[in-house]
Amino acid sequence: MAAQPSELRSETYVKPKSIFPRRWYAHLILLIAVVIIGFPLFYAILVATQTNMEVIRYQFFPGTGLRENWNFMINQLGLGRFMLNSLFISVTVAIGKVLFSLLAGLGLVYFRYPGKWLIFGFIILTLMTPTDVLAIALFRLVNAFHWADTYAALTVPFFASATSVFLFRQHFKSIPPELSEAAQLDGANPFQFLFKVLIPLSWSTIGAIVVIMFLDTWNQYLWPLLIIRSQEQQVVQVGIAKALVEIQNDQAYGPLMMGAVLASLPPLIVFLLLQKQFMKGFALTRDK
Incomplete structure (x- = not known):
């Protein structure tokens, strides 16, 4: 049955x-x-x-004291202006680093020329050099260009990133070389290959780099403290500290924590928006 x-x-x-x-x-x-x-x-x-x-x-x-602390930081200290400055600088630096690093990764992987490994070795060597060590030399260079106390001093010197170049190079080396050969047979130039083939395959890596570079730029303190003199162009970390000292109220714990909490929101939002790309990007890098 x-x-x-x-x-x-x-x-x-x-x-x-x-x-x-x-x-x-x-x-x-x-x-x-x-x-x-x-x-x-x-x-x-x-x-x-x-x-x-x-x-x-x-x-x-x-x-x-919520309303009092809010009014103190926003209206008296101008925290909103500091945060807008940091947001503009962080977004500009993140975009600039991605664009320059994409071009550098393209040149290190898909072009043949003498000394390529030497150039890559020099880029890796810069990873071992702390940024603070270069502060004096960078300060003199920026002054020579008359960029002191401008947004250019906070953005242009940081468009080059050895970390981003390394990550893009490793990612591009994992892409099958047949795609490059097919693009050449179709008559695509290097920029067409970059924007139509490589970038669509690299969104996870781009997202991970944007998160890292945005957070790194947002948290800068020493360089803006050295190069920016006017309060109107100061970044949020330095702006909060200098403003509290100038008004001789450095023990205003409530307003200080209000500023710290508000200053932590933009990086948190960026990470939450790009966390999927961030995790995928580092998963791909780990697999390589």
Whole structure:
């Protein structure tokens, strides 16, 4: 007698086993790590809503100084202007680095010329040189071009990026060479090959580089402090510190935390918008 379909399903169905067994202590360790990492941010948000007296009492609940701290940072210190400056500079530098690094990666992978490995080795060598070491030389160079106290001083010197060039080179080397040969047979020039073939295949790497370079530029402190004199063109990190010192209110903990929390929002938004490309880009780099 033939078995009913329901009987066949009940006999052949095997509940899949989890590849990773559930270990409660692993989840506990991860939870503790999340609490340790997230507590400073949580406390900064709390302090941003408190008055100085409430901060001194170390209370762990929202305070009554939210509107006062907001008005102090936005209206008195001009935090909005500082954030717009940082946003413009970070976006400009990120776009410039991507464009220049794309061209450099194209030249290092798809062109043949003497000394190519020597050039790439020099680029890698610059990765080992801290940026702060070059501050004095860069300061003199920018002054020679009369770029001091301008947006050009905060953007143009940083369009070249050894990290971006290295990542694009590694990504381009993973692309099948048959695509380049096919493009040559179709009569495509190098720029057509770059914009019609390489860039569509590189969005994940581009997204990862944009996130890294945006965060790096947004968090700059030493260089803007050296080269920018006017408050109107200052970036957010330096602007907050200098403004608090100038008004002799460097112990305004609530407004200071309000500024820090607001200044952390644009990088967080950029990461959330590009997190998928960021993870894919580094997954591709790891696989290579």
